[in-house]
Amino acid sequence: MSKYIFITGGVVSSVGKGISVASLGKTLKSRGTSVCVQKLDPYLNVDPGTMSPYQHGEVFVTQDGAETDLDLGHYERFIGIALTQASNVTSGQVYSSVVAQERRGDFLGGTIQVVPHVTNEIKRRIREVAETSGAELMLVEVGGTVGDIEGQPFLEAIRQMRKDMGRDNVLYIHVTFLPHIAATDELKTKPTQHSVNELRRIGIQPDVLLCRSDKEIPEATKEKIALFCDVDREAVIPLVTSDTIYEVPLLLEDAGLGDFVARRLGLKAGNTDLEEWREMVARLKAPKEPVIIGLVGKYVELRDAYYSVREALCHAALAHDREVRIEWLDSEQLNGMADEKLAHVQGIVVPGGFGGRGIEGMIKAARFARERKIPYLGLCLGMQIMVIEFGRHVFGSEAVNSTEFDIGSAYPVIDLRPDQQGVEEKGGTMRLGTYPCHMVAGTTAARTYGCEVAYERHRHRYELNNQFRRALEDAGLVASGLSADGRLVEIAELRDHPWMLACQFHPEFRSRPEAPHPLFMGFVEAAKSTLLEGAQTSLPLNLGK
Numbered sequence: 001m002s003k004y005i006f007i008t009g010g011v012v013s014s015v016g017k018g019i020s021v022a023s024l025g026k027t028l029k030s031r032g033t034s035v036c037v038q039k040l041d042p043y044l045n046v047d048p049g050t051m052s053p054y055q056h057g058e059v060f061v062t063q064d065g066a067e068t069d070l071d072l073g074h075y076e077r078f079i080g081i082a083l084t085q086a087s088n089v090t091s092g093q094v095y096s097s098v099v100a101q102e103r104r105g106d107f108l109g110g111t112i113q114v115v116p117h118v119t120n121e122i123k124r125r126i127r128e129v130a131e132t133s134g135a136e137l138m139l140v141e142v143g144g145t146v147g148d149i150e151g152q153p154f155l156e157a158i159r160q161m162r163k164d165m166g167r168d169n170v171l172y173i174h175v176t177f178l179p180h181i182a183a184t185d186e187l188k189t190k191p192t193q194h195s196v197n198e199l200r201r202i203g204i205q206p207d208v209l210l211c212r213s214d215k216e217i218p219e220a221t222k223e224k225i226a227l228f229c230d231v232d233r234e235a236v237i238p239l240v241t242s243d244t245i246y247e248v249p250l251l252l253e254d255a256g257l258g259d260f261v262a263r264r265l266g267l268k269a270g271n272t273d274l275e276e277w278r279e280m281v282a283r284l285k286a287p288k289e290p291v292i293i294g295l296v297g298k299y300v301e302l303r304d305a306y307y308s309v310r311e312a313l314c315h316a317a318l319a320h321d322r323e324v325r326i327e328w329l330d331s332e333q334l335n336g337m338a339d340e341k342l343a344h345v346q347g348i349v350v351p352g353g354f355g356g357r358g359i360e361g362m363i364k365a366a367r368f369a370r371e372r373k374i375p376y377l378g379l380c381l382g383m384q385i386m387v388i389e390f391g392r393h394v395f396g397s398e399a400v401n402s403t404e405f406d407i408g409s410a411y412p413v414i415d416l417r418p419d420q421q422g423v424e425e426k427g428g429t430m431r432l433g434t435y436p437c438h439m440v441a442g443t444t445a446a447r448t449y450g451c452e453v454a455y456e457r458h459r460h461r462y463e464l465n466n467q468f469r470r471a472l473e474d475a476g477l478v479a480s481g482l483s484a485d486g487r488l489v490e491i492a493e494l495r496d497h498p499w500m501l502a503c504q505f506h507p508e509f510r511s512r513p514e515a516p517h518p519l520f521m522g523f524v525e526a527a528k529s530t531l532l533e534g535a536q537t538s539l540p541l542n543l544g545k
Contacts, residue, residue: 002130010195018071022078023249031269036133046092057304065433122157174206294345298358300328312511316520331361338364347527350382375526378502437490443480448522456505499526
């Protein structure tokens with residue numbers, strides 16, 4: 001039978017629960033304990049697939065095609081596990097399921113209530129993941145902040161889990177924030193006390209407090225928190241803001257959290273093996289020559305929208321003993337200023353996205369990369385941008401476009417797949433999940449991957465229009481990665497360019513700190529070799545922030 005750890009957050013949102021869960025999972029897995037993870041999101045959307053990046057940040061896609069919370073990306077990168085659609089549960093999914101059961105008559109005419117019907121559905125989904133995975137330990141993060149009205153059914157459900165599974169099989173961790181008052185140079189514990197009191201009012205007594213802070217936490221403050229929140233002193237774990245998120249597993253381990261959890265839950269855990277991770281973090285923090293990458297997107301003011309892209313660049317740069325410096329470039333502001341804003345970058349990335357806003361700026365960035373021979377990596381939309389720009393060059397017409405942006409384009413080089421024509425539903429109707437990509441021998445893609453077939457995660461509706469494929473190929477576009485039947489272009493590159501490659505899928509979702517993705521590795525290798533006149537050689541560390 002699996003044991004369970006439930007992680008809640010208090011005081012403020014974005015307190016770092018996702019990184020904390022991923023880091024704890026890393027430390028426990030390093031002891032030889034098998035781990036599975038689940039995120040419970042209280043919002044009423046069925047999934048984040050139709051939510052604005054300004055509302056939710058990045059949509060992380062699992063291998064089985066689920067559109068999920070970006071925290072699942074943290075779990076996969078840190079713990080090294082592949083998650084599924086069952087690893088992200090929302091209120092929308094839960095209530096939809098309960099209502100469907102009621103309509104079928106499954107409740108035999110009973111009055112449907114939050115307790116027990118909604119809470120039972122939540123518990124069923126938690127247990128299902130644990131049983132399917134067969135893991136010894138299941139980590140469950142509850143999204144939102146304690147006190148949110150929409151989160152109450154989830155908190156009630158995890159309260160019941162200790163009664164259902166036995167006190168020795170369930171542990172509660174609460175992540176809080178200690179604000180610093182500059183005028184008195186104090187860390188205040190009162191918000192944490194109130195947050196814990198709210199949990200206790202619900203019926204949950206936290207066993208561990210992870211105390212987020214921007215300042216070192218004095219011993220007297222830890223003792224005060226332990227006393228007023230009724231937890232063991234050794235269970236008050238300081239979590240001070242670090243230079244890199246990849247240091248957090250080491251901070252938790254050094255603070256004794258792994259030993260405490262293993263002892264309280266009776267886990268048969270061996271000795272911790274985090275030496276390779278420690279070496280990786282040490283290399284990450286050491287000063288290195290920078291490689292300057294221009295990321296051209298429409299959501300750059302909210303950088304969480306490109307979280308996995310940012311981390312994948314960091315992973316690849318580290319593998320090349322470089323430090324990535326990302327220039328965040330708003331594609332809407334590139335019109336007429338592309339040459340000026342891109343003049344000092346060594347490589348250009350155009351990531352995924354939807355809608356026509358900012359598209360012309362991305363096209364100008366692709367043109368700059370093609371004409372100046374600057375390394376270019378296009379991701380999903382970034383591939384479509386590269387094809388549109390090259391098509392305008394080949395056909396000598398600004399009318400070349402995607403039907404997503406211009407339904408009446410005379411040269412629709414990007415168009416919906418035949419099976420997507422007429423689809424009106426927005427959620428879950430794209431080409432989602434893992435599909436094979438077959439490499440074409442002798443291409444940059446084949447050399448970069450070093451294999452004949454790769455399996456990559458997709459999230460898109462539009463594809464390269466095969467009606468224009470021959471003309472584009474004759475002009476220098478190389479279809480270097482293809483679907484199993486050869487009909488869909490998965491990777492495209494330019495023949496007469498040092499490194500201009502784009503893919504229809506999202507390779508960033510498979511990148512790991514210890515195993516950077518091949519495409520990002522190849523891109524960074526090409527970018528670091530780009531010599532720019534007057535380029536800076538000493539720049540502040542980014543460290544994947």
